[in-house]
Each structure stands twice: as C-alpha cells, then as structure tokens.
Amino acid sequence: MTKVLMKGNEAVAEAAIRSGCRLYFAYPITPQSELIEYMAKMMPKVGGTFLQAESEVAAINMVYGAAGAGRRVMTSSSSPGISLKMEGISYIAGAQLPAVIINVQRGGPGLGDIQPGQSDYFQAVKGGGHGDYHLIVLAPSSVQEFADMAGEAFDLADKYRTAVMILADGMLGQMMEPVEFKPAKTAEEIEALNSQHHDWCICPNVEGPEHHHHEINSLEIDPSVLEQHVYNLYDNYATIEKNELRYESYNVSDDNEILCVAWGTASRIVKSAINELKVEGKSIGMIRPITVWPFPYQEIDAAIGKNVKKVYVFELNMGQMLDDVKIAVNGKVPVDFWGKVGGIVFTPAEIKTKLEECF
Amino acid sequence: MKAEIICAGFGGQGVLTIGKFIAKAGMAEGKHVSWLPSYGPEMRGGTANVSAVVSDEPIASPIVSYPDILVALNQPSLDKFGPTIRPGGVLVVDTGMCPHGLKRDDIQFVAAPFSSIAVEIGSMRVLNMLAIGAVIGRTNIIKYETIEEDLTAFLKAKNPDLLEQNLKAIKRGIEIGKL
C-alpha cells in the first residue's frame, strides 16, 4: 500500500468507509466540511448511505436509528454541532448502541471561531450529555493516527456496544500528511458485520432469530431496574478501562527533570520543544494519552521519575485534562499548566520557553 | 534536512497548490511532510497561506513560525511573513505584486515579476509553477524530476498542452531561482 497525501478530514472518512461504515449522517460545519463532502462523494460509489440531515440533532438521531439497526454508522461535526448532538449521544449510551462520532474541535465557547482548539475535553470525557455514562474517547495527533482510529473506533464500538468519539481538532482535520490505509473490508466481511448484532438489533425476523421483539430503548421507568441498568453500563466501562487504555510514552526516563502531559495536536508541539531541549542536554519526558477516556492515571504516576521536579500540562484550553493529571499525580510533585485558547495554537518556541523556565 | 516553508498570497493565486506540490514531491522522495493551510473566510478571495514542512525526521509540529523559505505573492503576505524568515533563509517574491518590497539584508532574495512572466508563458494559472521552480532552483529541497513525474501522471492524458505549459513554467522558475 502506497502513501497518499491527504487532509485528516478526508483520510478519516476514507478509513471509515474501508472499515465497513456504509451509513453517514451529518450537517455541514467548519472545520470538518471536507469530511462531509468526502462522504457525499464516496458513499454512493460503495453503495452506502450519505444523508445531509436537517440539523445536528436529526443527524445524531439518524445515527441512533441506524446503530439500533445494527449497522456501522458514523457522524461528524465540530464543537457547536457536537453540543447539539449531546442529547442523542446520551440516548445512544443509554440504549448501548455502537456508533462513531468525530469532533473536529474549534475554539469556543459559543460560536467561538473556526481555528483548532481542545476545549471540548470536558464535554467529551466528563459527560456532555445528561446521565451517568462514558464514551470511549480517542485523541489522534497525526493524520495517520486520525485515519487509523476510524477502524479502531468501529471495532471498539461493536465490541463493547458503546459510542466512540474521535476527538480531533481543526489542525488535524485541515492538514495534509502522508497516510497509508489499511485494506478495505471485503463484501463478505461487511456482510458479517451487518449481521453481528442480530441477537439484539432491529432486523427482519427472517435474518435474525425465529421471531423476535427487539427493543432499542433507554427508558427504564422503574428506578430499581434503571439502577441495575446503569450498574451494568459501569461494569462494561470497567472492562473497557482494564482492556483498552492507550497512551504514548515519549522520552520518559529516570533522567527526566520535567514530565509533560499533552494530548492531540498540543502533544506534537510539545514534542518539538522536548527534542530541541534534548539537544541542549535537558531531559524532559512526555506522556500522551491516546485514549482520553479511559485515562492513564496510573501510567502518568508511574512515569514520574525520581528526578522529576514538576509535571507540566500543555493544552489548547484553559486547563481541562489538567484535572485528570492532578488526580493522577495526587500531590506527589507540583503540577503546572500553560494553555492557549480561542483557536490560537502555541508554537514549539513558546513551549520551549515555558520549559526552560523550569530549569 | 528540514525545510519549513510558508506560501502566501491572494486566494486564487494558487498558493495552497504550491505547498501541496512541494509536500507531495517530498513524500515521493521518501521524506516526512506536512501541509497546513489557513482556512475559513480567508479562502473566499482574501489572503491565503499554507505551511509546508519537508524533513528527514518525523515532523513534530506542522506549524511554521519562522520559515526557511517564504513564497510571497502579494504585499500583505510579504509584510506579514517577511520579518519571520530565518536569517539565511530564502524569499521568493513577486516584485510586480509587492511594490514596497522588504528591507532585510540577512536573507536571500529570489525576486522577479512572476505574475507578468506567467502571462508571458501563457496564463496566470502557471504562476504557482513558476514559484515552485524558483524554490527548486534556489534550494534543492525537492527535485524537478519528481514534480515532472507527478504532473505528467496527472495531466498527460487529460491536457497535454497544459502539461507543457506547466513544465515550461517550472523550468523558467528554476532559471530565475539559480540567478
């Protein structure tokens, strides 16, 4: 397979189609427009469904319907649009449906701007919608990883019957990098995917068990039944936390005087600064959570070497993942934070300056 | 080797394409590359710019703050990015579009009335190819042959005349870059 130069928005769409996604419902919004446009162009060519919904609200409910029918389905948007989807996301969580949602984040709050941001971290990992639930949240830091996560997201969604969010940003959506795609699923593989949920999904009786009455539902009017349902959801989340945690450990060693924690786009820039300072003889490690839910609490704690004076968190927000890092560090060493907001992306030089001040 | 490039100009001058061809060529030559455009309302006729990085090492940050090479095709772009060129870096500038120029003595200038030359060759549409040629002529970050191969695959069957015109523009750009 040769590499192609592609925008993140297009690469993730292509990878989703290759992963067997044949249904996509969305509403236009910058900076994810290339994603919806790619789907509009390509879905008809593979016999899939592309539908531009009347709203983000309608789009996520179309996803709820198609996921309830047991098919691989995806929607995508950017921050304000994801807010609109939150009601549907909560229902999807409650009804335990597998679905993939992409957020190409921009600056907020409100209409904000259209430049890259990371200020939807809380929304993605701490709820966003109402009720007790989690999404698996994957945070890519390159176009290649963004694309790879499409297939991983569908596999995780199907395995655990949960919604998976890919939390990207305007930079990853808009930038082009070389991408190598995994082979597309064959017709037989897609057929198998379409019938994998026949024991619970909406499907003709002739395709599933003899006669069935499947309910796609998040309503349990009896509090004791609802309580048990939520306990079951959390048993599932516990399994996910045990099995699916992912993070990158960069330049972590006993020599580290600083341990950085950064995710997504921010982590790339921190890496640049770490590399430059390494040349100057300064040892700095970095943990990059790849799943931001589940979050690598213990792994961050374990990466704090004996010479680490400080844990430094860099985000393109006012300090959101920072809270989780503080839980992980639990007072062992001071935790510092620096962020840029409103769609302004910090530069390697700025991060370098911040880190130099620590020595 | 790591070259950080900014191409900037009016929307419609093809600055995004300049970056894209350079990045694609870099990729074809086995290098790590990234291409990051400005986006949003700017693309509707205002100023547009793109950061491209071509490097032997993996690219940590695709954001270019201090370019090694700036291609500036209008005065506002030159005013904005000209001062950020790294000392010793290269400025490819369309003198016809940037009447006020840039006062620096620590960078290399590849200055020519590129827009007028493009019209001379046959069309304003080859302006971006002239600029790519100028970059190749001065810096060697990518090879002419790689771009030629890419363009040929893309255009030979579809529009051989346009292919000829484009290749001519790149070669002319290379000559200017070597001056």
Add this chain to the structure above:
Amino acid sequence: MEIIAQRPKALTKLSFTYCPGCLHGVAHRLIAEAVDELGLNDVMTGVAPVGCSVFAYKFFDFDMAQAAHGRAPAVATGIKRARPNMHVFTYQGDGDLAAIGTAEIVHAANRGEHMSVFFVNNAIYGMTGGQMAPTTLPEMKTTTSPYGRKTDDIGFPIRVSELINSLIAPYYIERVSLLTPADIIKAKKAVKKALLYNKEGRGFTFVEFISTCPTNWGIDPLKSREWAKENMLPFFKVGCLRDKGEGVE
C-alpha cells in the same frame, strides 16, 4: 368454537396502561390489525415517541425503537436507511411531532422518506399533565394556558396535515377521527392504506388521528368525544388531503 375477535398478532400480551377512555389503545389496535392483514409482522418496526405513548415499544410485537422527544422521524430515517428491507413507522403525539419535533417531521416528509407517520392529535400534552400543545384550540384552558389559549400571544393551532400537504414529496396524507365507531372503521382504512403504500415502497405516508384526552381535558370519556366533535373537527377537518396512489392498482 368460532373465533370472531382476538388480539392481533402484532400486539404483545401486555395490557395497555392508558387512562380509561383514552384512544391510544384504539390507534394501536388499528395499526396492529393492519400489520397482521398485510403480513408485515416479520419486517415491521416502529418508533415510539416521548409522551403518553412512550411505552408503545412494549405493546407492538415487532422490533421497536424508543426515540428522544420529537426525533422519531430521524430515528426512523436511520433505521430505514440501515435496513431497507424493513418497513418503518413512527407513532407520535402533538407535542412530540408538532412542537419539539417540527424540524424532523417536516424534513422526513420533504425527503419523501419511506415511512409511515401516525400522528395522534388530542390538542394537549398528556403524560406531563395537561399542558398546552401546538394544536391546543383557541381559548382552550390547559395547565400552561390557565386563562385559555390567547392567539394574539401564542398563535393559532397548527394544522399539521395541511402543513405536510404543502410539501411536494409526501405520497399519502389523510386526517381521520377516532371519535365514533364509524370514524374508527374509516380510520382503519387509512392506516391500512398507509401501511400498504409503505409495504410497496411508495414513499412517505401520513395519518393524523383526531383523538381525545378525557383525563387532562377533565371531561368523562363519552362527553370528551362529543367535545372533540364540536370543537376539534371544525378546526381540524377530516378527509384525505393527498393520495398519489388513487386509482393505482
């Protein structure tokens, strides 16, 4: 012994939990009978709304989805696009369809989405306790219009069938009443026609039921039907607004 009436196969064995005199049970039964008669039982799926009929997903004995308030047409769109071999309907009340779900119903209809919509209009919110609906009549008192619906303040009732009829795509639109046995027989024909067209893949079909809410209107069941006849039917006129299949065999 000859069986002359029995529970339709398309209903589960659960007893309806609706209030005495409520007509949801009648509407459910009409749909279930039509599903049986058209032999759709193995390929039917319904989408339940938020409102009194939220539990419809328990009462119909085929696959059912429960949708967020007003979103049933979007959910049904997702199901139909994902499983084109299945036949989908939504069952929605006036608050669900004509207030919070206005965008979803208008756009599903406008796309000519292959689904049937059964819209129960009783001019009031039932489950939440008798609040004003978009179809509440002028001067009608509800818990959120305690002095009567003031049209200069909150506007007039929405005639949803007429609204849908302004769109090009829908295939069949009819308003029926559930107020008398004779009306119910006519309503059954409309339900069956909607589901037949659905089965044949003809497009978007829409049936509006004029219904009652004795509990929240505060009128006994029989009188509530008289009230509806006198007050609702003059504003919401029954009849077929559109049938593109008329004359088609």
